[in-house]
Amino acid sequence: MAPATIATTIIVDLRSDTVTRPCADMLYAMVTAPVGDDVWGDDPTVNQLESEAAAMFGKEAGLFCPSGTMTNQIAIKCHTSPGDECICSDSAHIFLYEGGGMASNSGVQARVLPSDRGLISAKQIAAAINSCGIVYARTRLVCLENTTNKGGGTYYSASTLREISALCKARGLALHLDGARIFNAIEASKEYTPLDLGQIFDTISVCLSKGLGCPVGSLLLGSRDFIDRARRARKAMGGGIHQAGFIAAAGLFALKHNIKRLSEDHERAQQLGNALSGLSWVEKVEPVETNIVIVTLRPPLEPTFMQEQLKRRGLLVSSLAAGTIRLVTHLDVGQDAIDWACRVLKDFVPEDDVKDEAVSTAIY
Amino acid sequence: MCGFPVVITDVHFTQKSSCNSRTPAVMKERIVDLRSDTVTRPSSEMMHAMMAAPVGDDVWGDDPTINQLQQEAAALFGKEAALFCPSGTMTNQIAIKCHTSPGEECVCSDTAHIFLYEGGGMAFNSAVQARIISGDRGRITASQIASAINAEDAHFPTTGLVCIENTTNKGGGAFYSADSLREISELCRTRGLPLHLDGARIFNAIVASQEYSTYDIGAMFDTISVCLSKGLGCPVGSLLLGSHQFIKKAHRIRKVMGGGMRQAGFLAAAGLYALKYNVERLAEDHSRAKQLGTALSDFPWVQKVYPVDTNIVIFTLQPQYDALSVQEQLKSSGLLISSMGGGVLRLVTHLDVNQEAVDWACSLLQELKI
Numbered sequence: 001m002a003p004a005t006i007a008t009t010i011i012v013d014l015r016s017d018t019v020t021r022p023c024a025d026m027l028y029a030m031v032t033a034p035v036g037d038d039v040w041g042d043d044p045t046v047n048q049l050e051s052e053a054a055a056m057f058g059k060e061a062g063l064f065c066p067s068g069t070m071t072n073q074i075a076i077k078c079h080t081s082p083g084d085e086c087i088c089s090d091s092a093h094i095f096l097y098e099g100g101g102m103a104s105n106s107g108v109q110a111r112v113l114p115s116d117r118g119l120i121s122a123k124q125i126a127a128a129i130n131s132c133g134i135v136y137a138r139t140r141l142v143c144l145e146n147t148t149n150k151g152g153g154t155y156y157s158a159s160t161l162r163e164i165s166a167l168c169k170a171r172g173l174a175l176h177l178d179g180a181r182i183f184n185a186i187e188a189s190k191e192y193t194p195l196d197l198g199q200i201f202d203t204i205s206v207c208l209s210k211g212l213g214c215p216v217g218s219l220l221l222g223s224r225d226f227i228d229r230a231r232r233a234r235k236a237m238g239g240g241i242h243q244a245g246f247i248a249a250a251g252l253f254a255l256k257h258n259i260k261r262l263s264e265d266h267e268r269a270q271q272l273g274n275a276l277s278g279l280s281w282v283e284k285v286e287p288v289e290t291n292i293v294i295v296t297l298r299p300p301l302e303p304t305f306m307q308e309q310l311k312r313r314g315l316l317v318s319s320l321a322a323g324t325i326r327l328v329t330h331l332d333v334g335q336d337a338i339d340w341a342c343r344v345l346k347d348f349v350p351e352d353d354v355k356d357e358a359v360s361t362a363i364y
Numbered sequence: 365m366c367g368f369p370v371v372i373t374d375v376h377f378t379q380k381s382s383c384n385s386r387t388p389a390v391m392k393e394r395i396v397d398l399r400s401d402t403v404t405r406p407s408s409e410m411m412h413a414m415m416a417a418p419v420g421d422d423v424w425g426d427d428p429t430i431n432q433l434q435q436e437a438a439a440l441f442g443k444e445a446a447l448f449c450p451s452g453t454m455t456n457q458i459a460i461k462c463h464t465s466p467g468e469e470c471v472c473s474d475t476a477h478i479f480l481y482e483g484g485g486m487a488f489n490s491a492v493q494a495r496i497i498s499g500d501r502g503r504i505t506a507s508q509i510a511s512a513i514n515a516e517d518a519h520f521p522t523t524g525l526v527c528i529e530n531t532t533n534k535g536g537g538a539f540y541s542a543d544s545l546r547e548i549s550e551l552c553r554t555r556g557l558p559l560h561l562d563g564a565r566i567f568n569a570i571v572a573s574q575e576y577s578t579y580d581i582g583a584m585f586d587t588i589s590v591c592l593s594k595g596l597g598c599p600v601g602s603l604l605l606g607s608h609q610f611i612k613k614a615h616r617i618r619k620v621m622g623g624g625m626r627q628a629g630f631l632a633a634a635g636l637y638a639l640k641y642n643v644e645r646l647a648e649d650h651s652r653a654k655q656l657g658t659a660l661s662d663f664p665w666v667q668k669v670y671p672v673d674t675n676i677v678i679f680t681l682q683p684q685y686d687a688l689s690v691q692e693q694l695k696s697s698g699l700l701i702s703s704m705g706g707g708v709l710r711l712v713t714h715l716d717v718n719q720e721a722v723d724w725a726c727s728l729l730q731e732l733k734i
Binding site for chain 2: 015016018019020021022027030031035036037039040042065066067068069070071072073074098099100101104105209215216217232233235236237238239240241242243244246247
């Protein structure tokens with residue numbers, strides 16, 4: 001495609017599904033929501049969201065928080081005492097991307113297990129549970145992430161989840177789900193429902209602000225007693241929001257309208273993955289299971305160089321690990337945009353250092 | 365985004381009726397919420413501003429409305445930078461954490477929100493101990509603070525921070541004089557102690573005292589927490605203001621505490637609107653609070669009404685009356701008030717309660733049969 005004089009730069013943002021913005025219908029729902037003061041327990045929309053989400057997963061109660069980091073951190077705090085240990089994958093968000101919160105907020109040590117693209121097994125977990133001697137930190141909590149972020153959007157099978165759940169129950173350990181992208185896992189695997197997950201996990205953190213398209217927020221789900229304690233922790237951590245109903249309304253809308261369509265994001269991610277395989281500058285494309293595509297670059301290409309070059313061409317991507325870039329599909333990127341992105345990626349030649357404004361003839 | 369109808373939950377007090385013709389049925393439909401200025405909801409203009417705001421992912425630094433609010437708020441107080449957080453508890457807690465190390469002591473009033481109403485956060489989040497001082501309606505003096513600063517000795521926790529609340533919540537909305545603030549600021553500077561302002565209601569203080577501007581406040585305090593969700597009428601949020609270096613550290617702590625929100629520009633837009641339009645009008649809340657205070661002091665069932673300096677009215681009942689049942693009785697008549705514990709009741713005026721509502725509340729209180 002020959003460079004042409006283009007008036008505007010088209011940006012297709014595949015950095016993350018967190019960049020999603022409310023559609024007009026979601027905004028309408030937000031604007032018309034009845035609100036109150038949630039710190040006083042008066043916000044009917046927050047109350048509705050919390051109870052509907054809890055019911056969806058077969059849990060007694062829910063707690064709306066400003067972020068998934070907060071729901072995870074509160075869960076860790078409420079499941080443990082300082083000096084305890086939490087078992088998780090070496091690519092876990094709670095270990096890598098929450099600012100050392102496990103230690104900082106709860107005095108808890110992470111026991112990270114080498115994962116297979118983010119996934120860990122019951123056998124690995126069993127081997128990592130500490131004995132009783134006082135020299136050992138007390139293993140108290142196991143945390144699974146589904147889908148795995150750094151693992152490339154992989155999801156657990158139902159049988160693995162049940163095995164891990166049974167192990168934790170037998171060994172008296174709490175089991176928490178970092179379900180930031182749990183609906184992607186549910187849609188892709190077709191092996192479990194939210195109710196099944198509610199049976200398997202003691203507590204569940206669900207993000208509304210990712211693929212579901214909400215501007216803000218996550219939910220922590222669990223027993224009534226747990227959520228009562230979690231509410232207290234949320235207050236002390238500063239998560240007590242007043243008229244939160246505006247944001248909760250987005251969550252209600254999303255849970256109703258934006259789950260089934262996640263399979264479109266998965267197909268588009270597959271399409272990107274296929275387009276990328278075999279390109280001269282690509283060494284490897286990880287298997288695409290949901291909406292995340294991880295690409296290993298052919299050396300000596302560096303992620304920052306690739307990100308800059310693609311940005312000049314109107315395509316935004318992220319990078320989570322050395323030598324790789326990550327693309328995430330989501331509801332703000334339609335079929336046309338994906339088709340265009342595929343062309344950009346295919347046409348990309350590392351030696352062409354484009355300095356001018358991005359070239360584009362497509363819509364996003 | 366234009367074109368869809370904006371339906372706003374109307375102000376609570378919608379029914380016009382003269383006091384004399386009021387019937388119990390009519391009274392039940394009327395709700396005047398004086399529990400707190402946190403109950404304020406966005407006006408339709410604020411809502412328009414919110415929904416029209418350009419947004420982005422603030423965790424990636426991409427939300428232009430958040431960025432604008434932070435810059436404008438910082439500039440307003442003469443500070444280098446600002447950080448938007450979901451709540452005032454979080455801005456305060458982040459400030460305490462950034463200013464101190466575990467094991468240190470924070471000097472504050474015995475009525476301080478950071479001590480009483482943040483879930484033990486000081487200890488919970490920062491392993492910091494509170495050194496509380498009894499002041500005059502929540503206001504502590506430089507001399508009291510000086511006496512509370514620990515000497516250098518391994519037995520004593522190192523004094524790490526002084527925190528002032530202005531206006532004082534439990535103190536009944538009292539505000540500090542400019543002289544007191546300057547003295548405290550000078551003391552902290554001399555003793556090398558950081559000074560943080562819990563300015564949840566700082567605009568009430570500025571409007572009522574007429575002695576200092578936002579810029580003066582910025583010069584006196586190292587860091588400032590300002591609530592947007594109270595009298596300013598925003599649905600959510602507070603700002604932490606300070607130096608670039610401090611805010612960079614605060615940004616990290618906010619992340620760890622889970623305060624990193626995505627398209628938070630919707631909420632920031634409300635803040636921008638409020639800073640522009642909802643500050644000067646606080647004077648109306650103050651005069652309405654005074655009106656309520658004056659009315660209350662005439663009632664035989666009221667023991668004492670504390671001086672009303674801003675938008676908070678604190679009062680106690682004669683010993684034979686029970687605060688909780690008075691609160692319940694008022695609630696059933698449509699007037700919501702809050703309790704501070706220990707038989708102390710509180711009314712807070714705010715922009716969702718207009719003159720008519722306050723007049724109605726006064727007459728309701730007058731006709732109360734206890």
